[in-house]
Each structure stands twice: as structure tokens, then as C-alpha cells.
Amino acid sequence: MQTDNLSLKRSLVLQSFAPLFLLLTIKHLDINLYLKLIYKFIDIWSKTGIKAFAIAINHTSFGGFVVSAISIIWLMITIMIALGFNGIQKAGFKSAGEQIIIEDSPNDGGATFLVTYVLPLLTDDVESIRGLIVFLTMLIMVVLLLTRSNTFYQNPILAAMKYRTFSFKFLNPSNDITNPERVYIGITYKKPIVEEAVIKRKYISDGVFVIYND
Template identity: 25%
Template sequence: MGTNQIRMGRLIKVGMYLLSLWLLLVLIFVNKIDVDLCFDCKFANLRQLGAIASKNHMPLICVIVLLVSVGFYIAFIRIIEGAKNGPFKVIEIEDKTADHLVFLATYVIPLLSFNLDTLRQIVSLVITLLLIGAIYVRTNLFYANPTLSLLGFKICTVKFEQSGEGVPTGTAVLIAREDIDLDSRVNMLRLDKNIFFARKAIDIKT
């Protein structure tokens, strides 16, 4: 079967970028949350909740973005359910799981240097995130997502045995939840150009 249909739209790529920022958002939330802990207090009323929210703008924004990114992750999971094209035989493979760490170290960790104590610093962070996001979407880096790594996804680049019609040519990037080995046969779903979600094909012995 062919693998021509591209399934990752630009909006989903933006969502995957937000997903990649989970660690940054959690750390900002922890560093900036301003709530008095009280184990014997009653539940806060609406007025008190409003007062808490008014002095915790950044943590509140982080929570909202985290929830939105969860929605996009659910959409991504639904997209990759249809990996049925193939099977294709892997004849060359290179593990690229370390690309998760490269993205984390290059793009996410340096952003922690922003203090976010003034409006100027917050605006600078937002502009930086927008620029990185534009690069992320344009260059299809959605697969090099450190959050996906934490959720059990792996990356590799492969070449396939050219044994018939519809076999992807050249080098392909595979995202998978299981280890793909040399000579494995995989079913795939094209996410974008040379990027695929793959799962091992089930061999039926007769």
C-alpha cells in the first residue's frame, strides 16, 4: 500500500511544539507560584481564588498551555492509530533518540535563564518562544520532542528494502513506541514528507 498521504497539519505541529515545552512550563510554574500553604484552612471562596489568580499570572498561563498541549497530544495519539501501510523491511537503521536531548539542551534549557520578574523579560521570553516555534514548525522538528521521549517514544532513521511499489525511498525518520531493529518489518503512517510513525508488523506463520 502507498504512504503518500501526509497526516500532520500545521496546527498539530504547533501543538507538538507546545508539548515539547512541558519541562520549561513546569519549572516556570514551580519557580513563580505564589500560594501560602495552609493545611488547616477551609476551601477558598471565589473572591480568594480571584486574589490568588491575580498574583499568579505566569503559573496560570503555564497551566493553560499545559492543558492545551495535552489536548494536542490526544489528537496526535488518534492520528497515529492508523499505521497500516506496509509491511516494509528495514535494511539500514540508526538510532536518533538522542535528538530529544539535543532539542532539550539547545532550545528549552537556555530559556530557564529568563528571570520573568519584569514585563520586559516576559515579553522577551514570549518573542523567543514564538521564534523557536516558527523554526520548529517550518523544519519539521516535531519528532525531536523531549516530552515524547518521556512518554516512551523513540526515533530512528532507516532505509527500506526496495521490494515493490509504494516503498519509501531514501532515508526516512521513524517515530515508534517500540524498538525497531535491523531486518524488522514495519507498518507505517506518513506524518510529513520523510517522517513516519511505525509499529512492528505482525508476522503470521503458516
């Protein structure tokens, strides 16, 4: 089997949370308020030094400010990842005359991801420090969980970009496929894969490939 592309896997995990941070941005972002608070923080910092942090943390809008900042940064990263994922399709594929047979083509992976991972994190309580810590802890735990699992392909952003996921088996696997009887996961763009036609593939991780007909 080819080497795991862990950077791409982690990128797709980060990308999958874009709907959460889009909703959080809409919910919490108040540019005028946050600009005023930043100016006020700078003014207090110039007068009291490090005590300004204690005042800022105790402000009722601190949690919303932190979540908004994280959300905007996350969404910017998501855009770069989406552009990068489109770019990887131009090179690095292996074409060895292989054919596949599709086992299943589920179309609800994005919805399942939203219900399972996104909605529970769409918490109301980030105004308090405790609520903010709970939210950030849950987010880190879920991201780590997905990074260590093979469900990262259940990505609502990929679904929105018209990528398809399916499970498949190789009919005539090349020598680098160490488990020829295993059911693998494929990701392809727009057009469904034609079964028993020659394919080209790029390995991501955990038995997940980007696949096109050659």
C-alpha cells in the same frame, strides 16, 4: 508521499515545551498571592475601570502571573496531546508489505532539545514588562522555527513516554514514497523495530513516520 499531518506536527511541537512550562510553573506559581491580586484587580476595576490594567501591568508580580497562567494552560494542552498521540496508533496506518533498514538510533534527541531550546528560555527576568516581552517573543520565534523544521520529533515528552526515534531507509518502498533513496525518521513505541521485517506506517510530516512492525 502521503499528505502532511500538520496538526499533529504542530501538536508535537507544543508538547515538546512541556518541561519548560513545568519548571516555570514550579518557579513562579503562587496561588495565594495571585488569588489576592485577582480579587484586588476586580475591586480596583469596579472603582476605576480601565485604569486597573495599568496598575496590574506595573505590579512586580504581573510577569510571574502571566507566565504561570500560560504554563498551566500549556501543560493541560500537553496532556491532551499525549492522550491524542496514543490514540492515533489505533488507526490510519498503511501496511504494504514494506521493509526497512535502520541507519541510526540516536537516544539523545530529548536531551539535545532541552539544552538547545528549553534552557535558554528558562529566564529569570519576567518580572519586568520588558523581560516578559522578550520571553514571549523568544518563545514564539522558537515555536515557529520548530514548526517549519523537521526536528519536532526530538521531543523530550515522547522520550519520557518510552517512544524511540531512529533514521531508516525503505528496502522495498510502496509507490507513494516519492524519494525511495532518502533517509527518513521513524518514531516507534517501546520495542525497537525488527529490521527487514514487514512494517506498517503513518506519515506525519517532513519525512517523519510513526512505524511499527506489522
